[in-house]
Amino acid sequence: MEKARLEALLERLQTTISIDDLQVWAHELRDFFRVTHVFYHTATLKREQIGAFTYSRDWARHYVEKNYLAIDPVLLGAMRRFHPMDWKTLDWSNLAARAFLRDAMEHGLGNQGWTVPIWGPQGEFAVFCLNHQCDDTEWAEFTGRNAKDILVVSHLMHEQALRIINRELTPPSTELSPREREALTHLSVGHSRAAVADILQISENTLRAYIDSARHKLGALNVTHAVALALAKGIITPQGALPKY
Amino acid sequence: MIHFLYADQLSGYPILADTMFLDRAAQFKHRLDWEVTVDDSGREMDQYDVLNPLYIIASAPDGRHAGSVRIMPTLGRIMTNEHFTHLTGGVRIASPLIWECTRFCLAPDAPVGVAAALLAAGTEMGIRFGIEQALGVIYAKTVPIYRRIGVTPDIIGTDGKGRDAISVGLWPMTESARAEISRKSGIPLSVMARWFDASFPRHAMTESAARLAA
Numbered sequence: 001m002e003k004a005r006l007e008a009l010l011e012r013l014q015t016t017i018s019i020d021d022l023q024v025w026a027h028e029l030r031d032f033f034r035v036t037h038v039f040y041h042t043a044t045l046k047r048e049q050i051g052a053f054t055y056s057r058d059w060a061r062h063y064v065e066k067n068y069l070a071i072d073p074v075l076l077g078a079m080r081r082f083h084p085m086d087w088k089t090l091d092w093s094n095l096a097a098r099a100f101l102r103d104a105m106e107h108g109l110g111n112q113g114w115t116v117p118i119w120g121p122q123g124e125f126a127v128f129c130l131n132h133q134c135d136d137t138e139w140a141e142f143t144g145r146n147a148k149d150i151l152v153v154s155h156l157m158h159e160q161a162l163r164i165i166n167r168e169l170t171p172p173s174t175e176l177s178p179r180e181r182e183a184l185t186h187l188s189v190g191h192s193r194a195a196v197a198d199i200l201q202i203s204e205n206t207l208r209a210y211i212d213s214a215r216h217k218l219g220a221l222n223v224t225h226a227v228a229l230a231l232a233k234g235i236i237t238p239q240g241a242l243p244k245y
Numbered sequence: 246m247i248h249f250l251y252a253d254q255l256s257g258y259p260i261l262a263d264t265m266f267l268d269r270a271a272q273f274k275h276r277l278d279w280e281v282t283v284d285d286s287g288r289e290m291d292q293y294d295v296l297n298p299l300y301i302i303a304s305a306p307d308g309r310h311a312g313s314v315r316i317m318p319t320l321g322r323i324m325t326n327e328h329f330t331h332l333t334g335g336v337r338i339a340s341p342l343i344w345e346c347t348r349f350c351l352a353p354d355a356p357v358g359v360a361a362a363l364l365a366a367g368t369e370m371g372i373r374f375g376i377e378q379a380l381g382v383i384y385a386k387t388v389p390i391y392r393r394i395g396v397t398p399d400i401i402g403t404d405g406k407g408r409d410a411i412s413v414g415l416w417p418m419t420e421s422a423r424a425e426i427s428r429k430s431g432i433p434l435s436v437m438a439r440w441f442d443a444s445f446p447r448h449a450m451t452e453s454a455a456r457l458a459a
Contacts (some may be wrong), residue, residue: 005393016459021360040448080251080297081251082299082317082318082321082372083299083374084375086445086447088447088448088449088450089445089446089447090448090450091439091446092448092449092450093447098450098451101450101451102451105451111450111451113357113435119318119320119321120320144373147373147374148342148375148376148377149375150375151341151342151374151375151376152341152342154341155320155341173266177334177335177336178335179334179335179336188283196312202399202401203320203399203400203415204399205417206334206399206401206415207377208377208378208400208415208416209336209338209340209343209378209380210334210336210342212338212342212343212377212378213319213336213338213339213340213343215340216320216339216340216341237269
């Protein structure tokens with residue numbers, strides 16, 4: 001049920017065509033996770049700052065005016081790391097950082113956060129954050145339960161933002177290796193993972209790595225979506241179908 | 246003791262870091278005769294060490310390196326995709342849910358249990374961060390060692406024969422894998438959790454939270 005809702009939400013993500021749209025979508029994602037705020041930020045190659053967020057525009061403006069970019073422990077921490085970070089593991093020891101947090105909370109941000117640093121294939125950098133108001137136990141439970149989904153969602157949101165920024169609203173054509181294509185082809189005719197692994201004479205974990213990689217390269221949400229995209233782009237052909245001459 | 250340290254944190258642990266790179270030279274250059282570069286001070290470092298990877302390092306009681314592994318996300322530059330795609334079925338492995346683990350190294354005099362501790366720590370890390378699988382390049386002959394520790398890697402591909410055969414494999418970073426490692430190695434789950442929490446400590450962010458904690 002939750003999974004189906006998330007899939008629907010991620011399909012909706014791919015229909016966003018502007019940063020304003022992405023901002024609306026961030027609100028939908030916030031409602032899905034039932035957190036206080038969702039925040040995505042990247043800088044383009046032209047050094048334009050691009051953001052999609054659920055907190056007030058007042059806070060966004062205030063953040064820029066106060067030059068919080070220079071002291072924000074979330075951003076400074078994420079820039080040197082690649083692991084998803086609980087905000088409590090960041091360095092809040094100095095007075096400026098604590099004053100910044102107080103100011104943020106006065107502007108409606110919660111006391112908890114989880115940030116995924118995103119390092120893209122072109123060397124671009126982005127951050128994705130969930131922010132929430134709750135106690136430590138509840139936050140640890142939430143992040144433990146959702147760590148995987150948050151990772152996947154954050155990268156898909158980044159890819160969509162890139163498409164919007166680069167005005168490439170149909171995903172670019174993707175090169176898949178023969179093994180990835182074989183895996184998707186066998187899945188497309190309804191074979192189970194176990195059967196496909198058997199046919200390809202690989203383990204199910206290897207198959208999972210192939211599918212995961214293909215899914216990521218296609219910008220797909222899940223296996224079904226990856227198969228549909230690969231078919232639509234002609235990367236794989238429906239088995240048994242006549243070639244199109 | 247287990248440390249999770251990024252390359253940019255190693256300067257705070259000079260003895261640990263130096264002995265790690267020296268032990269890597271001992272293992273990869275001198276024992277295995279790989280084509281690796283050793284600098285003037287005898288330390289083995291490569292092009293990936295400068296990309297600020299994360300290391301999991303086991304230290305001996307005297308603070309020296311006992312064993313280590315290097316972690317990098319597969320969405321960035323990684324050794325497997327740049328040098329070993331002939332062992333992955335030609336697939337460039339790239340997923341936010343898969344991280345690469347390379348340069349798995351043990352000190353020449355490493356006590357028993359270091360390999361298991363590193364595997365346990367890595368699996369704990371994967372679970373905490375939401376990573377599903379670890380991708381690694383290993384000697385095919387070391388597979389039985391992993392099996393003894395509790396996790397059998399899935400070999401995607403192998404190159405060469407006999408003692409020198411090299412494989413690319415996948416390790417699951419799941420709760421059942423962690424439980425199995427714990428059962429086989431005797432390392433309690435609570436200890437794995439403590440190792441992780443010691444390297445990624447949570448601090449009170451606000452004064453009121455600090456007062457509550459105190």
